[in-house]
Amino acid sequence: xxxxxxxxxxxxxxxxxxxxxxxxxxxxxxxxxxxxxxxxxxxxxxxxxxxxxxxxxxxxxxxxxxxxxxxxxxxxxxxxxxxxxxxxxxxxxxxxxxxxxxxxxxxxxxxxxxxxxxxxxxxxxxxxxxxxxxxxxxxxxxxxxxxxxxxxxxxxxxxxxxxxxxxxxxxxxxxxxxxxxxxxxxxxxxxxxxxxxxxxxxxxxxxxxxxxxxxxxxxxxxxxxxxxxxxxxxxxxxxxxxxxxxxxxxxxxxxxxxxxxxxxxx
Amino acid sequence: xxxxxxxxxxxxxxxxxxxxxxxxxxxxxxxxxxxxxxxxxxxxxxxxxxxxxxxxxxxxxxxxxxxxxxxxxxxxxxxxxxxxxxxxxxxxxxxxxxxxxxxxxxxxxxxxxxxxxxxxxxxxxxxxxxxxxxxxxxxxxxxxxxxxxxxxxxxxxxxxxxxxxxxxxxxxxxxxxxxxxxxxxxxxxxxxxxxxxxxxxxxxxxxxxxxxxxxxxxxxxxxxxxxxxxxxxxxxxxxxxxxxxxxxxxxxxxxxxxxxxxxxxxxxxxxxxxxxxxxxxxxxxxxxxx
Numbered sequence: 001x002x003x004x005x006x007x008x009x010x011x012x013x014x015x016x017x018x019x020x021x022x023x024x025x026x027x028x029x030x031x032x033x034x035x036x037x038x039x040x041x042x043x044x045x046x047x048x049x050x051x052x053x054x055x056x057x058x059x060x061x062x063x064x065x066x067x068x069x070x071x072x073x074x075x076x077x078x079x080x081x082x083x084x085x086x087x088x089x090x091x092x093x094x095x096x097x098x099x100x101x102x103x104x105x106x107x108x109x110x111x112x113x114x115x116x117x118x119x120x121x122x123x124x125x126x127x128x129x130x131x132x133x134x135x136x137x138x139x140x141x142x143x144x145x146x147x148x149x150x151x152x153x154x155x156x157x158x159x160x161x162x163x164x165x166x167x168x169x170x171x172x173x174x175x176x177x178x179x180x181x182x183x184x185x186x187x188x189x190x191x192x193x194x195x196x197x198x199x200x201x202x203x204x205x206x207x208x209x210x211x212x213x214x215x216x217x218x219x220x221x222x223x224x225x226x227x228x229x230x231x232x233x234x235x236x237x238x239x240x241x242x243x244x245x246x247x248x249x250x251x252x253x254x255x256x257x258x259x260x261x262x263x264x265x266x
Numbered sequence: 267x268x269x270x271x272x273x274x275x276x277x278x279x280x281x282x283x284x285x286x287x288x289x290x291x292x293x294x295x296x297x298x299x300x301x302x303x304x305x306x307x308x309x310x311x312x313x314x315x316x317x318x319x320x321x322x323x324x325x326x327x328x329x330x331x332x333x334x335x336x337x338x339x340x341x342x343x344x345x346x347x348x349x350x351x352x353x354x355x356x357x358x359x360x361x362x363x364x365x366x367x368x369x370x371x372x373x374x375x376x377x378x379x380x381x382x383x384x385x386x387x388x389x390x391x392x393x394x395x396x397x398x399x400x401x402x403x404x405x406x407x408x409x410x411x412x413x414x415x416x417x418x419x420x421x422x423x424x425x426x427x428x429x430x431x432x433x434x435x436x437x438x439x440x441x442x443x444x445x446x447x448x449x450x451x452x453x454x455x456x457x458x459x460x461x462x463x464x465x466x467x468x469x470x471x472x473x474x475x476x477x478x479x480x481x482x483x484x485x486x487x488x489x490x491x492x493x494x495x496x497x498x499x500x501x502x503x504x505x506x507x508x509x510x511x512x513x514x515x516x517x518x519x520x521x522x523x524x525x526x527x528x529x530x531x532x533x534x535x536x537x538x539x540x541x542x543x544x545x546x547x548x549x550x551x552x553x554x555x556x
Contacts, residue, residue, distance in 0.1 A: 005356055010355065013370045016433070019385045020373070022395070024387075065442075079280035086277035098278050101285050108293075111490040111509045113529040114290035115516040115523055118298075122446040131459055136288040139280045198378040200493045205517055216380040222495055223384060232390060237381040244376055252369060255376075259437050 027235040034230050048235035057210050058236060068133040068214065069196045075138035076192040077185050083139060084147035085177060089156070099148075106141040114205055121206050132206035133214065137196065143188045146258075150184035151177070187258035190251055195243060207238070215240045228257035278484075300528035306521030318528035328529060330504065331511035334420055338507065339488045342431075343423050347480060351473075354439035359487075367536040368440075379430075383497030386426045387413065390498075396422075419503040424495050435480050442476030443469070468552035481543055489537045508533045 026034050027049070029042045052058040087099050088156050117136065122129040126135060154177070162176045178185075200216045207213060213221070219236050248255060300318055304311035323326045340552070357367050369489035374382065389395050390412040408415040412422040446469065454464045492509040499505045501514060516526025 009356055009367050013367055014369055016374060016429070018395075019382070019389060020377075021388070023385050044408070078279070083281040086274040090274035090495065092274060095274065095278060098282060101290075102281065105285065105289050107486075107541070108289075108535065109486055109490050111492060112291040112512075112534045113289070113296060114509075114512060115527045115530060116287065116296040118517060119295070119523065120288075126385040136284070139284050141281075144281060173273070173277070194376055194476070198376075198380075200380050200496075201513075204496075216378050219378075219384065220380045223387075233384060237378075238533055239382055240378050240381050244378075245373070248369075248373070248376055255369075256372075256437055256503075259434065259441075 022026045023234045023237050023241070026047060026230055027230050027238045031229060034225055038220055048231045049239070052232060052235050052239070056222070056232075057218060058239065060211060061213050062239060063085070064133070064212060065197055065215040071134055072137050072196050073189050073193045075134070076143050077189055079139035080143035080188055081145050081181060081185060082173065083144045084151055085142065085173060087174065088148045089152040089159070092180060102141045102144050106145060107157060111201065114201065117202070118205055126145050127206060129212055133203055133212065136202075140162075140192070146188055147184050150181055158263060184228045186254055190247070190255055194244060194247075197240075242251055283506060296527040296530060299524045300531050304523045304524040311524065314524070318525050319362055319532065320523070322532060327506065328421045328511055330510050330549035331501075331506040334506060335489060335491065335508040336503065338424055338427075339485055339492055341421075341482060342427050343484050345424075345428045346431045346435060346484060347477065349428065349476075349482075351439050353436040354443060355433060355469075357436070358440060358443050364486055368437070371436055373433065375434035376510070377430070379493040382426065382430055383494045386422075386499050390422050393554055413499055414503060416504040419499055419506045422507060423498060427488075427491070427494065431484070437472060437483065438475070438480055440478060441471050446472045478544070482541055485544065488539060489533065489540075 022039070025039055026043045029038070030045045030047065032038075034042075050166060052209070083098075083102075087095055087102070118127075121132045126132045143146075158176060159172050159182070162172050167176065198216060199214075200220065203214045204217045204220070207217065212220075215236075219233070219240060222233055298413060299311075299454040301313060301315060302311040303314050303317075332365060353371055357364055357371075390397075392407075392409070392463045394411065396412060400407045408418050412418045450468050450472075459467065490509050492513065495505050495507050495510050496499055496513075501507075501510045506514070512526045512530045512533070515522045515529065
């Protein structure tokens, strides 16, 4: 490890983290100028956060992001697992076709369906309510693929033994297989929650009312308001980033292994 | 015994429903309305055949959005790939503080694009930190900030995207590096190959599958660039992208569903062809099968 390498890496790290430091610092500044010299000398205050939760709908956005995020994550754990299980263990013709559909959708860029999905939600009564934030996202092809790969590494004799012992299908599914898939499901849960938490385009086009806006959408809408200043905008941004950052620090190893599992599948 | 036959079907049902309702139907539906003049507040619609597609190729807004998307993809992908590989090579060896660097580089890629867009809107503004940095290296920053000038706005957004993505791809490269057998390097060492030679003869060829994976998923993602443009410029100053065009035509002011759907399909075809081409390109040399 040469000193040169440390210098390059440290410079890169500083560049990577500076925008976050700036965000956090500005969020703690009292109203007024945020010129560069005040970055160090300005006072510290929590009032921006206080204002956000008392004078704007920040609390609503936070609740919406959390609530729909948790529901979608649970849905994906459950459904990606059951779908992956049947695809991995029952090689029927219909399941083969179903797997083809998973692979095809896996490769299709989601953003091209914004118009028809919008129309579908409007006509199906899902527009501008929680359904639009939940229903289309309860199971996803990448998750199915990931869990299916994992189930295929578990020997089939596990289920056969349980079956001989007289276990029913439900017991085998949820008492035998699901606990064994825990590592894959944990990775899946993290990925789904992060994606949902950060997602902007779909929540934005499928909602309109303040009461169903999620955090990223609410933040992006703040920006258009003349009344909001950078201090409050950055306080809102901090609220949106902090949970993810904390989860990342706690779950770092799982997150990294999840990314690797997706990449090195061959 | 009935449950044994029902289980495989019931287990697959959630995906079957999601696939039919939220994927297959919208895809078919938008394909059909792409051939009509369907829009909001209009009773019924007329069949226009290939009219929308023909109009798109004569629409300067669409062509410029398409051009910007290509610039975005062609500009960011090589930069992201090379920088993330360089970072991966630097943190691959065991050393003090390695975990900190790895985690720190990765943080931007788990952050909300809206937040990143907002922060960089300020950093890129007049008198912002990027302008200060530019002035320090002898470059005159644009008078109104980087995002308010056609020549620099798109480039500024691209640079931000590279900043955001490198940590993620670095992790994938790291996994790829780990899968290269150590003996290869030992053998090369014994035969007197220089580190540079080892890199070009062992590391790079053996990383081809991972590189292919990275380039393909990154280009599929980059072709869909939207949120950063929405947050930072609203498509102004020559930054509109293909997806932004679809959004603007289909879901604002005129709600031109038919026209926007045709544009979305065109984008879909382009992305499909490009990923196929990329697969072909990388497969030509057969040292390693994907």
